Amino acid sequence: MRAVVLDGSEKNDAALGKVRAEVGKNLAGMGWQVSHLPLCDMEIAPCRGCRACWTRTPGQCVLEDQGRQVLAALCSSDLAILLSPVVFGGFGAVLKTALDRCLGFHSPFVERCDGRFRHKARYSRKPALLTLGLLTASDGDSQRVFHGMVSDLAWQMQAPRNETLVLFSRHSQAATAQQVREAFARVTARR
């Protein structure tokens, strides 16, 4: 089994560093093959919106930088772990810029499913999604928006399982460790 960590923490982000460490421990214990992508250290240009990944080089981005690694890892994983500060109820710019480059993950065609619309899947293998967002202080509105946004994203990506956790930087390492462990257990549980 393969997992990819799309690490959207910014440089010297100690609080997300703690979460990252917990993610590492959990993955190590599972014996999975893991790719850790520290997005802020990678050269990833913003998506140009050219749609070449749909109608010129289907499934592949034409920009030749490390953004391609993100899409490749996502397409070959059983579990994608998204790690990001919660920014206005969404992802931080580092993770969002990388995700924007993954348009080729989907087919360009749109389908109606359960009364809603989404892109058709390009790949039959879709990763389960574990999203860990970090807030510096409790903020009910941001948490609600974040949960709603990730839930929509997981539905769009047709993730077989989706688990979203908002953590707080003031929490102790032990509390964070427990929450992350429980989230891992839920998202990797056989259904």
Place this chain on the structure above:
Amino acid sequence: MKEVKRALLLIGGPRGLDGTSALLAEHLVEGFSRLSVATRREAVVNVVESEAQMEELLWGVDRADLVVLVSPVWMQGLTGPVTELFSEIVRRRGSVRSIRARAFAAVLYSRMPEAEACDAAMAICRQFARKADFSWRGGLRLPQSDVLDAAPWFQSIRASAVFAALRDSARCWTAGRPASGSAVRLMAKPLLPWPVYLVAQSVGLVREARKNGVRELLGHRPLGR
């Protein structure tokens, strides 16, 4: 009463001053000009690549009475560059306390058939306004944005109501009010019935792929199974 003398339009699309965001912004500019509101447009994608341009834009945000984001919705959220800019604005407004609260509004669009595809991103905009201490003037959601890439004659038939709603919203925002209910409804109303839109969208994609010689490869899986 005119509450807005200077408006700043943030063009969030990746093609800067030459894409769908810019086209929509053009009609806002037209609405503002009729009311003698000075407008300035800035392409976010250019700004985030240059520290000097970012500083200049942040200065422009401080001076504007109204800031409007016009942006596509990607992956359920705002684009990476728009998120980066928003974070910079909040950082700036947090450190310069003399800046008084001003107004912020958003025009978001999606190629999905229904306006609900913009909801999560609109909620993010509202959170941004709160964090940046802007007063939130609400937002407009436009579905089926691919129609705006269609031939001009088709665009003028289907999208004229959209452009009128933008001009009307400029009027409301200038007066310090949220966009009118009718403008919000007009923008959110699908330009085509969804089955027709999906067929037209698919035909457009296939035609584009054929032109690029990859018609048979549209469903290609180069990176997995």
